[in-house]
Amino acid sequence: MDAIILQILNGLDKGSAYALIALGLTLIFGTLGVVNFAHGALFMIGAFCAVTLSRLLSLSHKVEVPGAVDFLGNPQMRDVPYIYDIFGESLGAGIIDWAVPLSILFAIPVMILIGVIMERGLIKHFYKRPHADQILVTFGLAIVLQEIIKYYYGANPIPTPAPSAFVGSFDFGALVGFEPGTIIYPYWRLVYFAFAAVIIGAVFAFLQFTTFGMVVRAGMADRETVGLLGINIDKRFTIMFGLAAAVAGLAGVMYTPINSPNYHMGMDFLVLSFVVVVVGGMGSLPGAVLAGFLLGILESFASMREVIAIIPGINQVIIYLVAIIILLTRPRGLMGRKGVMED
Amino acid sequence: MGILEVKDVNKRFGGLQALGNVNLSVAENTCHAIIGPNGAGKSTLLNCLVGKLIPDTGSVMFDGQSVLGRTPFEINQMGISRVFQTPEIFGDLTVMENMLIPCFARRDGSFALHGIRSVFSEGELRDQAEQMLEEVNMLDKRNMHSASMSRGDKRRLEMAMCLVQNPKLLLLDEPTAGMARADTNNTIDLLKEIKEKRNITIAIIEHDMHVVFSLAERITVLAQGTPLVEDTPENIKGHPKVKEAYLGEAA
Amino acid sequence: MFGLDKKDASLLLIVAVLVAFAPFFLNPFPEGSAMAQFNAGYPDLMQRFVIFGIFAIGFNILFGLTGYLSFGHAAFLGVGSYAAVWMFKLLSMNVVPAIVLAVITAGVFALIIGYVSLRRSGIYFSILTLAFAQMSFALAYSVLTPITGGETGLQLALDDPRIFGAATTAEGNIPVPGFFGLEMRDSTELVFGNWVFTFNVGYYFAAIIMLISFYLSIRIFRSPFGMMLRAIKSNQQRLNYTGLNPRPYTLAAFVISGMYAGLAGGLMASMDPLAGAERMFWTASGEVVLMTILGGVGTLIGPVLGAGLIKYMENIISKINSDILHSWFAFLPDGLEDVVVTLIYPFIGKGWHLTLGIVFMLVVIFLPGGLVQGGQKIAALFGRKKAKEPKNATTEPAE
Amino acid sequence: AGHEGFTNAPTGSTVTLGFNVPQSGPYADEGADELRAYELAVEHLNGEGDGGMLNTFSSKALDGTGILGKKVEYVTGDTQTKSDAARASAKSMIEKDGAVMITGGSSSGVAVAVQALCQEAGVIFMAGLTHSNDTTGKDKRANGFRHFFNSYMSGAALAPVLAANYGTDRKAYHLTADYNWGYTTEEAVKSSTEAMGWETVGTVLTPLTQTDFSSYITPVLQSDADVLVLNHYGGNMVNSLTNAVQFGLRDRIVNGKQFEIVVPLYSRLMAKGAGANVKGIFGSTNWHWSLQDEGSKAFVQSFGTKYGFPPSQAAHTCYVQALLYADAVQRAGSFAPCAVVEALEGFEFDGMGNGPTLYRAEDHQCFKDVLVVKGKENPSSEFDLLEIVEVTPVDQVTYAPDHPQFAGGALGTCNNGA
Amino acid sequence: MNVKPDFSKNANHAQTAPAFLSVWDMHAYYGESYIVQGISFNVHEGEILALLGRNGAGKTTTLRAIARMDSPQVNHGEIWLDHQPLHKMSSYEAASVGLGLVPEDRRIIPGLTVEENLQLAQIAPPVGWSIERIYDLFPRLGERRSQEGVTLSGGEQQMLSIARALARDLKVLLLDEPYEGLAPVIVDEIEKTLRVIKEQGMTTILVEQNAVRALQLADRAIILDTGSIVFDGSAAEVLENAQLRAEYLAI
Numbered sequence A: 001m002d003a004i005i006l007q008i009l010n011g012l013d014k015g016s017a018y019a020l021i022a023l024g025l026t027l028i029f030g031t032l033g034v035v036n037f038a039h040g041a042l043f044m045i046g047a048f049c050a051v052t053l054s055r056l057l058s059l060s061h062k063v064e065v066p067g068a069v070d071f072l073g074n075p076q077m078r079d080v081p082y083i084y085d086i087f088g089e090s091l092g093a094g095i096i097d098w099a100v101p102l103s104i105l106f107a108i109p110v111m112i113l114i115g116v117i118m119e120r121g122l123i124k125h126f127y128k129r130p131h132a133d134q135i136l137v138t139f140g141l142a143i144v145l146q147e148i149i150k151y152y153y154g155a156n157p158i159p160t161p162a163p164s165a166f167v168g169s170f171d172f173g174a175l176v177g178f179e180p181g182t183i184i185y186p187y188w189r190l191v192y193f194a195f196a197a198v199i200i201g202a203v204f205a206f207l208q209f210t211t212f213g214m215v216v217r218a219g220m221a222d223r224e225t226v227g228l229l230g231i232n233i234d235k236r237f238t239i240m241f242g243l244a245a246a247v248a249g250l251a252g253v254m255y256t257p258i259n260s261p262n263y264h265m266g267m268d269f270l271v272l273s274f275v276v277v278v279v280g281g282m283g284s285l286p287g288a289v290l291a292g293f294l295l296g297i298l299e300s301f302a303s304m305r306e307v308i309a310i311i312p313g314i315n316q317v318i319i320y321l322v323a324i325i326i327l328l329t330r331p332r333g334l335m336g337r338k339g340v341m342e343d
Numbered sequence B: 001m002g003i004l005e006v007k008d009v010n011k012r013f014g015g016l017q018a019l020g021n022v023n024l025s026v027a028e029n030t031c032h033a034i035i036g037p038n039g040a041g042k043s044t045l046l047n048c049l050v051g052k053l054i055p056d057t058g059s060v061m062f063d064g065q066s067v068l069g070r071t072p073f074e075i076n077q078m079g080i081s082r083v084f085q086t087p088e089i090f091g092d093l094t095v096m097e098n099m100l101i102p103c104f105a106r107r108d109g110s111f112a113l114h115g116i117r118s119v120f121s122e123g124e125l126r127d128q129a130e131q132m133l134e135e136v137n138m139l140d141k142r143n144m145h146s147a148s149m150s151r152g153d154k155r156r157l158e159m160a161m162c163l164v165q166n167p168k169l170l171l172l173d174e175p176t177a178g179m180a181r182a183d184t185n186n187t188i189d190l191l192k193e194i195k196e197k198r199n200i201t202i203a204i205i206e207h208d209m210h211v212v213f214s215l216a217e218r219i220t221v222l223a224q225g226t227p228l229v230e231d232t233p234e235n236i237k238g239h240p241k242v243k244e245a246y247l248g249e250a251a
Numbered sequence C: 001m002f003g004l005d006k007k008d009a010s011l012l013l014i015v016a017v018l019v020a021f022a023p024f025f026l027n028p029f030p031e032g033s034a035m036a037q038f039n040a041g042y043p044d045l046m047q048r049f050v051i052f053g054i055f056a057i058g059f060n061i062l063f064g065l066t067g068y069l070s071f072g073h074a075a076f077l078g079v080g081s082y083a084a085v086w087m088f089k090l091l092s093m094n095v096v097p098a099i100v101l102a103v104i105t106a107g108v109f110a111l112i113i114g115y116v117s118l119r120r121s122g123i124y125f126s127i128l129t130l131a132f133a134q135m136s137f138a139l140a141y142s143v144l145t146p147i148t149g150g151e152t153g154l155q156l157a158l159d160d161p162r163i164f165g166a167a168t169t170a171e172g173n174i175p176v177p178g179f180f181g182l183e184m185r186d187s188t189e190l191v192f193g194n195w196v197f198t199f200n201v202g203y204y205f206a207a208i209i210m211l212i213s214f215y216l217s218i219r220i221f222r223s224p225f226g227m228m229l230r231a232i233k234s235n236q237q238r239l240n241y242t243g244l245n246p247r248p249y250t251l252a253a254f255v256i257s258g259m260y261a262g263l264a265g266g267l268m269a270s271m272d273p274l275a276g277a278e279r280m281f282w283t284a285s286g287e288v289v290l291m292t293i294l295g296g297v298g299t300l301i302g303p304v305l306g307a308g309l310i311k312y313m314e315n316i317i318s319k320i321n322s323d324i325l326h327s328w329f330a331f332l333p334d335g336l337e338d339v340v341v342t343l344i345y346p347f348i349g350k351g352w353h354l355t356l357g358i359v360f361m362l363v364v365i366f367l368p369g370g371l372v373q374g375g376q377k378i379a380a381l382f383g384r385k386k387a388k389e390p391k392n393a394t395t396e397p398a399e
Numbered sequence D: 001a002g003h004e005g006f007t008n009a010p011t012g013s014t015v016t017l018g019f020n021v022p023q024s025g026p027y028a029d030e031g032a033d034e035l036r037a038y039e040l041a042v043e044h045l046n047g048e049g050d051g052g053m054l055n056t057f058s059s060k061a062l063d064g065t066g067i068l069g070k071k072v073e074y075v076t077g078d079t080q081t082k083s084d085a086a087r088a089s090a091k092s093m094i095e096k097d098g099a100v101m102i103t104g105g106s107s108s109g110v111a112v113a114v115q116a117l118c119q120e121a122g123v124i125f126m127a128g129l130t131h132s133n134d135t136t137g138k139d140k141r142a143n144g145f146r147h148f149f150n151s152y153m154s155g156a157a158l159a160p161v162l163a164a165n166y167g168t169d170r171k172a173y174h175l176t177a178d179y180n181w182g183y184t185t186e187e188a189v190k191s192s193t194e195a196m197g198w199e200t201v202g203t204v205l206t207p208l209t210q211t212d213f214s215s216y217i218t219p220v221l222q223s224d225a226d227v228l229v230l231n232h233y234g235g236n237m238v239n240s241l242t243n244a245v246q247f248g249l250r251d252r253i254v255n256g257k258q259f260e261i262v263v264p265l266y267s268r269l270m271a272k273g274a275g276a277n278v279k280g281i282f283g284s285t286n287w288h289w290s291l292q293d294e295g296s297k298a299f300v301q302s303f304g305t306k307y308g309f310p311p312s313q314a315a316h317t318c319y320v321q322a323l324l325y326a327d328a329v330q331r332a333g334s335f336a337p338c339a340v341v342e343a344l345e346g347f348e349f350d351g352m353g354n355g356p357t358l359y360r361a362e363d364h365q366c367f368k369d370v371l372v373v374k375g376k377e378n379p380s381s382e383f384d385l386l387e388i389v390e391v392t393p394v395d396q397v398t399y400a401p402d403h404p405q406f407a408g409g410a411l412g413t414c415n416n417g418a
Numbered sequence E: 001m002n003v004k005p006d007f008s009k010n011a012n013h014a015q016t017a018p019a020f021l022s023v024w025d026m027h028a029y030y031g032e033s034y035i036v037q038g039i040s041f042n043v044h045e046g047e048i049l050a051l052l053g054r055n056g057a058g059k060t061t062t063l064r065a066i067a068r069m070d071s072p073q074v075n076h077g078e079i080w081l082d083h084q085p086l087h088k089m090s091s092y093e094a095a096s097v098g099l100g101l102v103p104e105d106r107r108i109i110p111g112l113t114v115e116e117n118l119q120l121a122q123i124a125p126p127v128g129w130s131i132e133r134i135y136d137l138f139p140r141l142g143e144r145r146s147q148e149g150v151t152l153s154g155g156e157q158q159m160l161s162i163a164r165a166l167a168r169d170l171k172v173l174l175l176d177e178p179y180e181g182l183a184p185v186i187v188d189e190i191e192k193t194l195r196v197i198k199e200q201g202m203t204t205i206l207v208e209q210n211a212v213r214a215l216q217l218a219d220r221a222i223i224l225d226t227g228s229i230v231f232d233g234s235a236a237e238v239l240e241n242a243q244l245r246a247e248y249l250a251i
């Protein structure tokens, strides 16, 4: 029983990561109709915003450690962050410790800027081009972005821990009468879940309670006519793109304590996020979110030893298997709209 | 017993009764017009005949066989061709290629794998296609990219594509809408001629009364999904209800 | 000629000539010169050019004509190569049965996957094919290790049965694939001053198959079948109401292109008898998509060019290292040399992906029709054909 | 390329070696370090620099004038950590650049694939980082040689240390990467720990492409295991370890004992990626820069001087492989692969770190001391992440050539190619 | 009678003439095909101008060019609306200064309901008729307000397309075959509406194949043939000139 509860928690947590990434992707892919292979790269850049900020915060000067020598026999140096000099050691260390949450503030403008530049400079010219061209250009862009990050940060994962206040786990089980220690869950993952819920809610609200969503949907279906009605659709597409980039970036920032970021983490998530969006149904935000959680939970269950024992290798294929089953039983995924990218 | 027998066909869209107990019989080698106000269910009725929609109840017999439950391509293979209200052509293909495809469909059935033979070696079919293009006055456009034609031309092309199939029953949904007067008159002549020559039955939907009265031998007036009257053109012209609900000053 | 019209026949002829003399064209720089780095005329790469060319030609039959974008085509290539290696292990080192079985197996796979996936269109179809391919990859890499060799790939071993051939050579090594006695890896070299040209059996074998495949693809493009496929891309609805059933046409296209992929896989295994699961990973499927788009979707020769460009970058640019760079610019004054090298360095060697990404973007931005369009522009520049009169009637997809 | 009875016989005054390392993909940093080591080795072979391990190497055949008097040149290529790409790259080195020896790589899949290729083509393959038993087990080839240690040795070296530190009454739970290397490592660790009295309560295979291991970690909480063994490498290991620590596994007390995590194969780069999570966690490694023997010190000195940081174990293995190859050629007096094979088979040497070492003739595997290491609690620098707990003597990790974990396959005969 | 308006090359006619909408030497292309070949004309405030011609003459192209759509490309020429340079604007800017186009293919936006299609027209200022008033004119639309726009019948779509233009406060209305597919009674209805809004000062360009109907409504007429103006004069003149009618309009 507790095993099942834990797997549901895992599923929700994985699902919130999938849902968040898919949400950003579906804004561009499902709503603007651009097959954006660079979305994973945006997620990755978000994560590297966190890395960058924590590096900036811990910019240091060297101080000699008396008496010690390094591996070559030279005097051993120790890094002292400038921020210690400014705020004193304890506050300085505290700020560095909180680098990941602070990165949210840093990432929002950076990601919006990147999204807007990307849209204005590149994607804009590709709305009317075939999807194939969009694939090629965004794939090229994704590679370029990745390689730039690799050039400056290397290929190795970079540990980016959560604030120490969030290290450790929360004992759920004890709360509801299970034996203590059976159902525990890391604090940061709970934070991630809550964060995802807030972002998803905010995006939904924005698109639901304003005409923005309708206009963009209309613009995707028929740019020309929307223009005839006096609406500057380009501007709205740009905003949409900036928004999507920010969502992707924030998903990345918050993900860093869960898994150390590396330059190809975007590609690792890319295929999965396309699958989630399509299984959710093209053009449907709720669909994307629902599919994210569904696949997250199923993946978690499929990785249980008991399940693998029955069907060996099921954990390898579960996501794709479920995707196939859903797409075959429901023509447009879970909640897809008619006519979106069906030809 | 007509070549097309529609019996008690009903079709609902949610709360809307688009077709209610429609009965229609079209005799072989006649031209039957269906007129009626906008949204009367004329196109819906055609959709039920070609397999685009399945009626909720009722039966549709063509040439003694039921068309219900058949896929669109099977129904076409039975001998029903349709011109749509908004032109449906192969926009990426040239006019000539657009014409060849129905030729193949007629000759080879719904699927035939000619993967190696060249299109250019199909002399006979090309001749047929060219002849048909000639008849609709479009031979000079035969190498044109069909998407970049004007709308009137697209309509004529679509009609030619249907005619070249030599169907037993030709369904026309406002074939002359947007066509220049001269071409409209040509079309009327063409349809008349072809009907005689090839023994084709025509069912036509039109709002252009000139066309309707020049072609139709019988007219059904549809209003709110049910046939109001069915009669000869002369009688329809003078029918007061039709005048009020549909024709207005035009009559 | 061969039932082709003049334009197509001359295209085929040009390709045949290029392919036949590729060992010369691809090795324009004398051995030992600074530019020799850019020579691509060695057997492995030339084989790769034609094999990936076949893969891309086949893919284009599906994608270019019907517009159905399969994102799992690498699975068929993988299946083809596994089948071929198994033939080598069990039967004999002759490539013919291996290739035949590769094509058949891939065709059967394509039939099954296509039958299911083609129930959906557009992006839904793409994701279905992707899902099938990813499942094949994941299973081949792990659970199916006994059949596929898993991580290390399926290899020949000294103790393979090989019913119709020797298990080992006289020297006690594993025999190599051959075509009735002609060993695929045999080469002769022609030395011409400082130039060395290599003529490799495997290359010419694959090249002949490629030419046949190319010829078949031209025939398909120009056939009623090809026209139907383009009609499907254009307006499936109309096709239905014209009495034609789109499904068998798309399925046929899918299976044919799957068989092309299997052929490529079989050839790959024949040149180099190893089959690894990575061949089925989504990036491999993505690669053939990129090749096709890069060269020009729906054009005859484009996919081959795209395949060539990507494989060239992968194999040539990635091998340039800073040493080579320094030797190129050694003529510059020292300071300047360092600056130039530092500027170029990020784009070569381990930075080859960066260059690839940039090339993708540049091509698609400036040549919307892919490399083929670039070729046409150059041709127009040299005024051989003069800018054709108003091109409102694109009668056929451009070559 | 000329024809002297073997592939790519060097004709002029130079000889070309092929360094085939991952330059893109997740192991690119490891590949970069390998390449640095190779460049250093080439320098030393050509008599430049301080000579590094040439000064401590027990064989004195090399004299800093290249190999057999030919200056050493090299070409590089990108394996992308994919067997196809690695073979393509190796082939271009052989066919285009005339390399007589290929070396490098950072995974077993690649090593096995390239090794087979070299066998077929008739050149020598000196494996880089490859840890799977198969490389010198069922997939061994006469033209291929491995200096790096393997899964079996990891298990054999780790088990006693684990028993000493954690006791013999332990229940272990394995998470294993679902591919060949994972299988061999799991088997090795399992059998050697079980021999110490441990019980294996569960083994679960995890997909290669997994990034979030939470759903594999939580069942561990439910089991009565008190040790978690992570048979993962690279990104898999970084993530699974990070996740395991997140879930508080290390703070748990199970069966009255402190819960422990073990990582059979460690590398410095992985330790760096996992950050503070590695502290106190046992694992094994082929070599570490803090070793104090003369060979290691000389290597660290010259590498550190040139590049500013200490070399990784991958760099070490690659450097040593390059020197060993050169030395074998020098001793054999020929570049012909069969001559080199003969010179390397059964070759005993010292002064290259890891103490006295044997290149065993039966399977072309090096036998040498293996290090058991532990994540350091208080690192003094970003390279100082692991501390050596024990240097397991070679006898303890030696196995018979027909050991079941290495069964199947045959070395075959050396191939000189054309 | 073949009157080309007299524009001296150098004068910027639009600033001097009292015209409300003025098109000066406009050349429009689709890619490389040269369609509109240098036409110039004026429309005065409150006038209804009929733009006539055969299929493919370039009527739609002219309207699209004035509405500043992305295609065709206008390579040369000026378009002024009430002293504002339309030729420098993009389509949404043109719309915001009071230009409205009812496109020939209706362009109902998929995925949006009837009401949303109308709301969309009122997002950007200037806003015209209220949605309720529109439903008064077209009760059918009111009945179908929450149905998806593209599932409407052909005629209903045409109504929606016209309604969408009325929902904006326009100075100039460009109508591309607005009667197409409409029942005769509805055509009467729309004609009345056009007269009403003309009274209120709306300027209209009407493209219509039913030339007689159009000419009865229009003040002035322009006849296009293969991209050039072959006649520019009063509507009555065309109706009287039998030769002109026969040559260009086939009536």
Ligand SMILES: Nc1ncnc2c1ncn2[C@@H]1O[C@H](COP(=O)(O)OP(=O)(O)OP(=O)(O)O)[C@@H](O)[C@H]1O
Residues within 6 Å of the ligand: B013, B014, B016, B018, B036, B037, B038, B039, B040, B041, B042, B043, B044, B045, B085, E144, E147, E151, E152, E153, E154, E155, E156, E181
């Ligand atoms: N898919 C659908 N969903 C809901 N309502 C529909 C659908 N298709 C058609 N209708 C409605 O059914 C009615 C009949 O439509 P139909 O297209 O048959 O009319 P019509 O007689 O052809 O009119 P017109 O002359 O304007 O083309 C219309 O009111 C239309 O709005």
Ligand SMILES: Nc1ncnc2c1ncn2[C@@H]1O[C@H](COP(=O)(O)OP(=O)(O)OP(=O)(O)O)[C@@H](O)[C@H]1O
Residues within 6 Å of the ligand: B147, B148, B149, B150, B151, B152, B153, B178, B180, C392, E030, E031, E033, E035, E053, E054, E055, E056, E057, E058, E059, E060, E061, E062, E104
């Ligand atoms: N997208 C396009 N690309 C290329 N040529 C086009 C395109 N659209 C139209 N044309 C060509 O431009 C010419 C004028 O077309 P236009 O649509 O303006 O005619 P029209 O006068 O509106 O005719 P109709 O009465 O049939 O609607 C035609 O010859 C047509 O073939």
Ligand SMILES: [Mg+2]
Residues within 6 Å of the ligand: B042, B043, B044, B085, B173, E153, E154, E155
């Ligand atoms: Mg209708």
Ligand SMILES: [Mg+2]
Residues within 6 Å of the ligand: B150, B151, E059, E060, E061, E104, E176
């Ligand atoms: Mg028009």
